Amino acid sequence: MSTPDGPTTAPQATTEARSVQVQYYAQLREDAGRSEETVQSTAGTVDELFEELNRRYDFSVAKDDMRVAVNDSFSDWETSLDSQDLVVFIPPVAGG
Amino acid sequence: MSTPDGPTTAPQATTEARSVQVQYYAQLREDAGRSEETVQSTAGTVDELFEELNRRYDFSVAKDDMRVAVNDSFSDWETSLDSQDLVVFIPPVAGG
Amino acid sequence: MLFSITDHPIRTQKRKRDLESLEAGGYVEFEGRVRKHSHGREVQRLDYESYQTLAESEGRELLQEALDRFDVIDAAAVHRVGSLDLGEVAVWIGVVGVHRADAFRACAFCIDEIKARVPIWKREVYANGEAEWINGCSGHGSVFASDEAVAHSHES
């Protein structure tokens, strides 16, 4: 399970990198230093994409406390990634 | 307990008649045909005053469903009447 | 903590502004309005009347009870009397609190209590020309049970 070094050694990587959109909000935006980006990734699932980005940005919110949305709908961490997907990691909400 | 005829035969009448103010609201106002009046009564209690007026007007609301106020405060049916008291019989309320 | 009876349309925005507080995280408002149907009959208007002196003192007392019983900052209510058209506001209640749960509870408490004990009466005038005094509350009823669990009471 532990592959601490480098984005190119991600587990279960497929041979082909996809281009996906990622948006960052609130604390994650501050952690990543940006509100959105296009990521070239070999991650097969949303979960793998998160781990890849977490290695890069060291997010200050734990994955267990977050939800994820794919293409503007709440989704599952095991959802497989398609090219051009929009992925948003959702830290605990605080409206109201 | 039954003295069906005439205000002059009210039970427990004292010898001296007092002058009290009575206000009527809602259904009781329609029953009495007036919104207030000064009543000369020998009734010793609010309850006796009600019975006296009920014989006169035949109110369409039962006493058990009503409350009574004396001098702008909710009161007891057994409250004794003083001269110049303001008495209001309060049918079931329906605000809101 | 203001309770009043008025024979003019209730200025709900002004009443609400009077309740503003920088400590308030939540505001809950209730309006009772004249609706077009009542127990299957078509209503044309409502006539309200009050025993004003007692209504106002009883109203102030129930607002004070709301402030004593719930963790809220302030509460106010106004009841209209006279002839009201469909859609008009018969009663307005506003409550501000630090947190929302008690503001909801206090507001529901106020309308329950107003209906149960404030000497105000209502006459429904129907579209067919008939009219009748509504035989309202002679006891207490409440929107919410008094012993229910309230979660998240420390958030607004």
Added chain:
Amino acid sequence: MLFSITDHPIRTQKRKRDLESLEAGGYVEFEGRVRKHSHGREVQRLDYESYQTLAESEGRELLQEALDRFDVIDAAAVHRVGSLDLGEVAVWIGVVGVHRADAFRACAFCIDEIKARVPIWKREVYANGEAEWINGCSGHGSVFASDEAVAHSHES
């Protein structure tokens, strides 16, 4: 049944008028406002941001759930984003119903659900210059228990 996110001050009076119905006997409103103190710290302002597309679809969904679950006529909500001063309205919710009990319940349900699941975030900026993102809800909480008794549900 309108849910929207806005970066302008919420026009609560206009929103309320949009909800009027001659069948409505009760109107319940909730406003969440920026308060001066939060967990003992003095607040200078709040910054809200949302993931707008998902916030609006999730907001519409929870309003629909409120209409399905409670006997109410209509419900609407607006959430503000951007920088808010003390006393400003962050969220407004309005519900109209034939009777009051369900209108209260539906309104409380809406604010509970908004806080629990709509992707909106809040950053508190304190008087001392510090600021932090509020780690809000990751579960559900409710103002009222779902199984509590409701008396007088047939009066407005």
